Amino acid sequence: xxxxYEFFEQDSKAAAGARISLSVLCVLLLWQFVxxxxxxxxxxxxxxxxxxxxxxxxxxxxxxxxxxxxVTAVGTSFVASVLLGIAIGLALASSRVLSLTGGPVLxxxxxxxxxxLAPLFIAWLGLGFASKFxxxxxxxxxxxxVTTEAGLxxxxxxxxxxxxxxxxxxxxxxxxxxxxxALPFIVSGIRVAWARALVGIVVAEFFGSFAGFGFAILSxxxxxxxxxxxxxxxxxxxxxxxxxxxFETIERRLAPWRQE
Amino acid sequence: MSGDLLRIEKLDKTFDRKGKASVxxxxxxxxxxxxxxxxxxxxxxxxxxxxLLRIIDGLLLPTAGSVxxxxxxxxxxxxxxxxxxxxxxxxxxxxVIENVAYGLTLAGADWSAAExxxxxxxxxxxxxxxxxxxxxxxxxxxxxxxxxxxxxxxxPRILLLDEPFASLxxxxxxxxxxxxxxxxxxxxxTVLLITHQIDEAVFLSDTVVVFSARPGTVRSVxxxxxxxxxxxxxxxxxxxxxxxxxxxxxxxxxxxxxxxxNT
Numbered sequence: 001x002x003x004x005y006e007f008f009e010q011d012s013k014a015a016a017g018a019r020i021s022l023s024v025l026c027v028l029l030l031w032q033f034v035x036x037x038x039x040x041x042x043x044x045x046x047x048x049x050x051x052x053x054x055x056x057x058x059x060x061x062x063x064x065x066x067x068x069x070x071v072t073a074v075g076t077s078f079v080a081s082v083l084l085g086i087a088i089g090l091a092l093a094s095s096r097v098l099s100l101t102g103g104p105v106l107x108x109x110x111x112x113x114x115x116x117l118a119p120l121f122i123a124w125l126g127l128g129f130a131s132k133f134x135x136x137x138x139x140x141x142x143x144x145x146v147t148t149e150a151g152l153x154x155x156x157x158x159x160x161x162x163x164x165x166x167x168x169x170x171x172x173x174x175x176x177x178x179x180x181x182a183l184p185f186i187v188s189g190i191r192v193a194w195a196r197a198l199v200g201i202v203v204a205e206f207f208g209s210f211a212g213f214g215f216a217i218l219s220x221x222x223x224x225x226x227x228x229x230x231x232x233x234x235x236x237x238x239x240x241x242x243x244x245x246x247f248e249t250i251e252r253r254l255a256p257w258r259q260e
Numbered sequence: 261m262s263g264d265l266l267r268i269e270k271l272d273k274t275f276d277r278k279g280k281a282s283v284x285x286x287x288x289x290x291x292x293x294x295x296x297x298x299x300x301x302x303x304x305x306x307x308x309x310x311x312l313l314r315i316i317d318g319l320l321l322p323t324a325g326s327v328x329x330x331x332x333x334x335x336x337x338x339x340x341x342x343x344x345x346x347x348x349x350x351x352x353x354x355x356v357i358e359n360v361a362y363g364l365t366l367a368g369a370d371w372s373a374a375e376x377x378x379x380x381x382x383x384x385x386x387x388x389x390x391x392x393x394x395x396x397x398x399x400x401x402x403x404x405x406x407x408x409x410x411x412x413x414x415x416p417r418i419l420l421l422d423e424p425f426a427s428l429x430x431x432x433x434x435x436x437x438x439x440x441x442x443x444x445x446x447x448x449x450t451v452l453l454i455t456h457q458i459d460e461a462v463f464l465s466d467t468v469v470v471f472s473a474r475p476g477t478v479r480s481v482x483x484x485x486x487x488x489x490x491x492x493x494x495x496x497x498x499x500x501x502x503x504x505x506x507x508x509x510x511x512x513x514x515x516x517x518x519x520x521x522n523t
Contacts, residue, residue: 162349165317166363166414167337176366180353257352257396 045227050234053227062216066232069211073132074201080133081140081197082190088141089148089186099149110142115203122208131208136200143192151185152178184255191247198240265450266293266316266418271325273311284475285311289325291469291478293418293452298444300453300461302507303471303479304514309454312476313420316452317343330417339367342411346423350395350406357382357391359406363414374413381409384443401432408440412447421453425460437463438492445489458507462486463495470507473514480510 007015008022028047035046045053057063092099092106118135125131155178163173205214213232220228271289276282285308293299301309314320316327318337327334329341342363350359361378365371382388385405395403404424411419424440425433437460444451444464455461461468465484472479486499494500 158345158347158349159351161319162343162345163366164319165337165343165345166366167339168366172366176362177351180351254353257394 042224042226045230049227050230053225054231054235057216057228057231063235065211066213066216067235069209069215070201070205070213073129073204073212074136074197077133077136077201078140078194078197081137081193082144084137085141085144085189085193086148086186088145089152092145092149093152106142106145109138110146114138115200118203118207121204127208127210132201132204132212135204136197139200140193140197143189143196144186145189147185147189147192148182151182154185155181184251184258187247187251187254191244191251194243194247195240198236198243202236263295264292265295265297265330266291266452267328268292268312268316269326269328271312271315271327272323273308273315273320274323286315286322287475287477289476289478293450296448296450297467298451298453298465299467299469300455300465301469301471302455302458302461302511303476304473304511304517305456307471307473307514308476309471310422313343313422313452313454316418317341317420319343339363339414340417341420342414342416342418343420343422344404344407344411344424346426348395348400348403348427350403350410352395355392355394356387356398356406359395360387360409360413362410367414377413378409381413384412384446385409386439399432400428401436404428404436405439408443412443412449416449418450418452421451421455423455424453426456433457433460434492440464441488441490458504458511459495459500462500462503462507463490468503468507470510472511473517480507482507 008019009015031047035044038044041049054063057066088106092102114135117138118131121135121138122131125134159177159181160173163177168176201212202214202217205212206218209215213236217229217232220226220232268289268291271286272284273286274282274284289312301312303309311320315322316329316334318334318341321335334341351362354362357375357378360382361369361371361374364374364377369377379391382391385408387402387405387409390398390402395406398406407424408419425436428436441464451464453461453464458468462484468482468484469478470480470482471477482503484503486494486497486503
């Protein structure tokens, strides 16, 4: 028993895999247990039914069509958010005036629930790619902006002075000190942005679209097909989890000195 | 030992602070350092020692007066001077050898040219075998070796050391002092060391410059006529202790004053 406990504490890949498997298993067991007591299948369906519904979706080809729609939309707008976020963060970090002037506007925009503006975006940009793209961009860009600016400003003054002492140009200070120092910060912003982008895309697809996971969830819930709703939510959860693991790994790789 | 390498004349430095009284850090500093000499500056905290070093390095500009290195006026950083900082100033995402080569690559050297030079100073500073380690994997003493190697690698005319061993424990500090002497003897560099450890200054230097505090002025220039090479047992010789005592008497009152000032 003690051995198992120690194994789960380890920092290895096998242990991490075992931890994830265990937590998934616990959730499935709990879910199964609760669904025994809640017998109204409109409210809750057991895991096996959800798996069956997912299988049907795959066989029908609906899963693939929805995945293509969602992944292309969220992928392109996520990449655009990251690039735009880094660019804005760079601009804010390089100019104090810009940061002080633009900062309040950005934090106001960041605290507004932009998701609530989804119907407006659709009214402006129509049903389809453009409105999805802009909505995801609006929700996903801010974490990147904030962490980029914070990371660039956090750079160790001592390291900058040492670089200056070696006669480094401002550009060299940026490429050899400030930017590498900010990179792990930026990646943590990107990790948050990915989670937000997934929420953004689903909401965008709720309001106006004819394909995608959000559309599938909405149409399934309108026909009270709870198994299908939960199935697509799980697919989105897996996408979120993979993104989170990926970016966390990159973050750790970029800043190994922070761990010890 | 031919002539003066560094010449500081009538140097003043005053820091203007927004909305507050300006601070006079240095007043009327005159100092010359000969080629190949090892000179230390000691003084109570607040005597502007580090400020002077930053002015010599070109990181700060003096309010008045001048610094000349080998006849050329110093107005900005350059590879004819190299600084070793008190705090850890290594790039945490670069390996030891990449850190040692940092100054060379900034100056535009290719890796193929920089690497053998970096390797030479890694060997000189006793870092062989740690080339591909990262700074966070090294002890404080090893990290300061990397800092020294990085500074030497750009082949400066003068090495500027800003309390390089202040953050090390007492034993490591003593070891590093003897190693610094060995490195100095092998590389024949001119060295200017800032320290608050009087025995460190006397042990290492040909000349100890004593600063007074607030504003910093040259209070006394004391030669150290102890034969070289020096080993750690020099620190127990009467001649050594006499010089340490002499310097301590000069700055004791100011150290006490600065303690009050800081608390």
